[in-house]
Amino acid sequence: MQLVEMEIARQDWxxxxxxxxxxxxxxxRDLLQLxxxxxxxxxxxxxxxxxVWSPTVLWEPAPAVTSVALAALADDVAPTARKWFLDLLQCMVAGEGTDWESARRGLDLPELCRDIVVQGLWLLYEEVMSNRSxxxxxxxxVLTVVEPNKxxxxxxxxxxxxxxxxxxxxGLCDDDLRDLER
Ligand SMILES: [Zn+2]
Ligand SMILES: [Zn+2]
Structure with a gap:
């Protein structure tokens, strides 16, 4: 068992x-397949x-999926899978809303996901720097959304x-920096 299996098995899906x-x-199963x-x-x-996500809303499993995606980056998953997990992370940090049921319980899912991704900052920098175009x-x-150190x-x-x-x-895709430059 490696990191990604461990993290999938750890969650109470x-x-x-x-x-x-x-x-x-x-x-x-879906994440193992990915x-x-x-x-x-x-x-x-x-x-x-x-x-887990839609253009407007994240659902309850989003934070768990975010953790799994980071574990996958730390693991030696194949290049195609690496890209899919990065795509997933982007959907998680770009989330704007929380499903009704989770919101009722006081959860802010996009914020929870971003807090998890911040813990994996250096994994993301590694992906940027390894020049995999x-x-x-x-x-x-993803970093433009979560990195507090601009x-x-x-x-x-x-x-x-x-x-x-x-x-x-x-910086076209980076809202925060555009704001700074104004
Ligand atoms: Zn489902
Ligand atoms: Zn861009």
């Missing part, structure tokens, strides 16, 4: 309400839209300028 209206139990740790061994894509930009965009973010933006996509290089 059964007790969480999924966006599809059922128990979140199926997410354990990571390529299901019996097939090959990562294969599963969309968690309408289960396909997803350095995704990792950087000076450090700016420094990395300059160092990684050769391989970051134009939107990250210019």
């Amino acid at each position: 059964k007790s969480m309400l999924c966006g599809c209206g059922g128990s979140a139990e199926h997410l354990a 990571a390529g740790r299901a019996p097939e061994r090959e990562p294969s894509h599963v969309s968690l839209e309408e289960h 396909l997803w350095a930009g995704i990792a950087f965009e 000076a450090r973010l700016q420094r990395v933006r300059e160092i990684a300028a050769d391989w970051l996509p134009a939107c990250c290089r210019t």
Whole structure:
């Protein structure tokens, strides 16, 4: 068992309400499949839209999924799977709302997810710096949301300028910095 399996096994999926209206139990299988740790061994894509996230709302399993995505980055998952987990992290930190049932219990799911991602800051910097052109930009965009130290973010933006996509290089995708420059 490696990090990603450990983190998936650690979560109490059964007790969480999924966006599809059922128990979140199926997410354990879906995440193993994404990571390529299901019996097939090959990562294969599963969309968690309408289960964990939607363009407007996150559902109860979102913080657990965020932890699993960070564990996957720390693990040696295949490049395709790495990109899928970064995509997931981006959906988690970009979340704007909390599902009604969780909100009623006083939870702010986007904030909880961002707090978890901050704990994995250096994993994201590693993804940016390892010059994997396909997803350095995704990792950087997650950092623009969660990194409290904007000076450090700016420094990395300059160092990684050769391989970051134009939107990250210019700060087009970075609301906070645009605000600072005003
Ligand atoms: Zn579901
Ligand atoms: Zn960008």
